[in-house]
Amino acid sequence: EDQVTQSPEALRLQEGESSSLNCSYTVSGLRGLFWYRQDPGKGPEFLFTLYSAGEEKEKERLKATLTKKESFLHITAPKPEDSATYLCAPVAGSARQLTFGSGTQLTVLP
Amino acid sequence: GAVVSQHPSWVICKSGTSVKIECRSLDFQATTMFWYRQFPKQSLMLMATSNEGSKATYEQGVEKDKFLINHASLTLSTLTVTSAHPEDSSFYICSALGGGGHTDTQYFGPGTRLTVL
16 A cells, blocks of 8 residues: 655754755655645645656755655755645556645744 | 636535535646645545546545536536535645646645535
8 A cells, every 4th residue: 555654744943954854655656756835725836746766856945856765855044935834745657646645844933 | 837726715605505616727728637625734635536528536435426526628627515514614625637738747726715604
């Protein structure tokens, strides 16, 4: 059975304090791993798709990496506006459905 | 590109009434759309997959007669909550597949907050 675990559940950082969020997955035949950001009361916003181990993608202060068992979302010098819940979702084989992890709630304090 | 809208953004209704939520892909065509619900402090749970011109596929435990899905065009899917009850109160979010030239990426709408009194 496919499983997705995100850690930590919650993370509080000072502005400028870099850190990483983890997404561990057990999926047969990974086709892609998606990262989204969700603000309270809103729908998720697409960030990245990673397709193969070793792949990295960057967007502003965020960088996502992928191994065969986990993905990391690195946040460099975060700002308060980076505060949100970050969700990962691996997709297996020919499936189109996203199975979301429980998310990491990030709070960046000024 | 890849903008998805939902209407209404929030709705309050009485128990026993039906509520329709619309999901539109504004700048792309989507043969596949998805419907999720989200309870407070929880992640998104997939309810059903909606394919244009065919019947929706519901996830296990989701009552298809209660949550009616219609995907009548390449830009519109609707979710109707029939005979709503307080336990149906939730945040409903749709997504559309394939915007922005990314055929395997889901783009989400802003969500609809349903409160059943």
